[in-house]
Amino acid sequence: MVNPAKFDRQQVVEQAMLLFWQKGFHATSMRHLQQAVDLRPGSLYATFGSKEGLFREALQQYAAHGERLLAQLHAQEGSALRALQLFFHQAIIEQGGRAPSRMCLLAKTVAELTDANAELLAEARRQLKRMEQAFLRLLQQAQSDGELALGCLPEQLAPFLQMQMMGLRAYMQMSCDPAAGERMLQQVFMPLRVVPS
Amino acid sequence: MVNPAKFDRQQVVEQAMLLFWQKGFHATSMRHLQQAVDLRPGSLYATFGSKEGLFREALQQYAAHGERLLAQLHAQEGSALRALQLFFHQAIIEQGGRAPSRMCLLAKTVAELTDANAELLAEARRQLKRMEQAFLRLLQQAQSDGELALGCLPEQLAPFLQMQMMGLRAYMQMSCDPAAGERMLQQVFMPLRVVPS
DNA sequence: TTATGCCTTGAACAGTCGTTCATGTTCAAA
DNA sequence: TTTGAACATGAACGACTGTTCAAGGCATAA
Numbered sequence: 294m295v296n297p298a299k300f301d302r303q304q305v306v307e308q309a310m311l312l313f314w315q316k317g318f319h320a321t322s323m324r325h326l327q328q329a330v331d332l333r334p335g336s337l338y339a340t341f342g343s344k345e346g347l348f349r350e351a352l353q354q355y356a357a358h359g360e361r362l363l364a365q366l367h368a369q370e371g372s373a374l375r376a377l378q379l380f381f382h383q384a385i386i387e388q389g390g391r392a393p394s395r396m397c398l399l400a401k402t403v404a405e406l407t408d409a410n411a412e413l414l415a416e417a418r419r420q421l422k423r424m425e426q427a428f429l430r431l432l433q434q435a436q437s438d439g440e441l442a443l444g445c446l447p448e449q450l451a452p453f454l455q456m457q458m459m460g461l462r463a464y465m466q467m468s469c470d471p472a473a474g475e476r477m478l479q480q481v482f483m484p485l486r487v488v489p490s
Numbered sequence: 491m492v493n494p495a496k497f498d499r500q501q502v503v504e505q506a507m508l509l510f511w512q513k514g515f516h517a518t519s520m521r522h523l524q525q526a527v528d529l530r531p532g533s534l535y536a537t538f539g540s541k542e543g544l545f546r547e548a549l550q551q552y553a554a555h556g557e558r559l560l561a562q563l564h565a566q567e568g569s570a571l572r573a574l575q576l577f578f579h580q581a582i583i584e585q586g587g588r589a590p591s592r593m594c595l596l597a598k599t600v601a602e603l604t605d606a607n608a609e610l611l612a613e614a615r616r617q618l619k620r621m622e623q624a625f626l627r628l629l630q631q632a633q634s635d636g637e638l639a640l641g642c643l644p645e646q647l648a649p650f651l652q653m654q655m656m657g658l659r660a661y662m663q664m665s666c667d668p669a670a671g672e673r674m675l676q677q678v679f680m681p682l683r684v685v686p687s
Numbered sequence: 688t689t690a691t692g693c694c695t696t697g698a699a700c701a702g703t704c705g706t707t708c709a710t711g712t713t714c715a716a717a
Numbered sequence: 718t719t720t721g722a723a724c725a726t727g728a729a730c731g732a733c734t735g736t737t738c739a740a741g742g743c744a745t746a747a
């Protein structure tokens with residue numbers, strides 16, 4: 294390497310991701326991104342190729358962060374079901390006001406984009422499916438640990454959880470009412486409780 | 491009226507709404523709208539004032555159509571709970587592929603817009619709240635008709651239903667799998683079933 | 688028929704979009 | 718010290734954005 298780049302690629306993607314998360318793909322201009330990451334167009338285009346390229350990496354970084362958090366919660370709590378519950382609580386209640394948006398960036402992207410950006414749309418869908426599979430693994434673990442009633446079907450519960458995650462965060466974006474979020478969060482996890490014998 | 495307009499205002503709003511529904515606010519250009527409704531910029535701006543003005547009317551027309559459909563289902567079915575169920579089924583399963591988007595236009599708008607378009611964002615939130623109140627009235631009706639267990643709390647169930655409506659349609663936008671939609675739809679309405687005594 | 692106001696038209700505006708590229712800078716290897 | 722490849726810079730590109738407006742068409746009232 295003759296002359297290494299002077300910026301941290303991951304840090305640039307992180308800043309770009311936060312901006313995309315806040316304003317969405319179309320409303321985020323390259324001018325604004327250039328200012329946010331403090332890079333001139335030449336450097337950005339040499340590194341990411343296009344606005345779409347930068348957005349794709351932002352999506353991947355966002356999803357990777359989510360998966361990492363879920364695994365970390367599982368490790369530190371021991372319980373798979375408790376990890377899921379904490380993950381939901383964190384995404385919906387705690388991070389609510391601090392994050393650039395109350396909604397999931399992947400869900401926002403699936404909502405905003407069309408076939409006109411087919412690759413990005415497919416990438417967002419793929420990452421959402423990955424998260425759903427992570428939910429599935431945790432639910433299976435919970436079941437074999439006896440945390441989840443044997444009558445439950447993790448293969449049906451995982452998409453159901455994913456659906457409710459998207460719904461909860463979309464609802465929060467609409468109402469901005471933490472109390473309602475907390476109440477519905479309990480309603481979501483109520484049927485997962487194993488009845489004490 | 492000296493020289494009345496030659497176009498049908500409601501029809502224009504309808505066409506614009508379909509385009510906004512498909513592509514979102516930012517990705518829909520006035521040029522494209524002008525072509526879709528076959529009007530020149532002067533007429534559009536004289537009638538709606540701005541892109542935002544046209545979008546606001548599109549949101550209102552969309553919401554009005556939803557409320558009308560819900561009332562019509564209630565009238566023709568007699569049962570409030572059955573009306574809700576049909577409404578969900580129609581929005582999520584049937585209209586799925588035919589509509590410009592699998593998602594709700596109001597939810598898409600809340601997901602896409604920011605404070606940069608505060609009035610439009612507020613309008614979308616208001617219309618979503620109106621729908622939730624329509625849900626609430628039907629749930630109360632169902633309860634007093636004995637369709638809904640007395641233990642249920644319509645004031646908690648209505649936001650829960652709204653949340654799941656948003657979640658279901660967002661999930662469908664992600665997976666495009668009608669079977670999964672049908673399955674989750676049953677899961678949503680399962681706890682509402684009154685147990686036969 | 689003329690006069691009066693509304694409606695329609697399409698060219699044009701200033702601004703912004705994503706993107707390119709010639710130019711200048713930096714730094715390890717020769 | 719010279720060389721040369723990788724990187725940084727910012728002006729500039731053509732296309733497109735939302736919006737305006739002068740000019741012309743139209744239908745009613747006088």
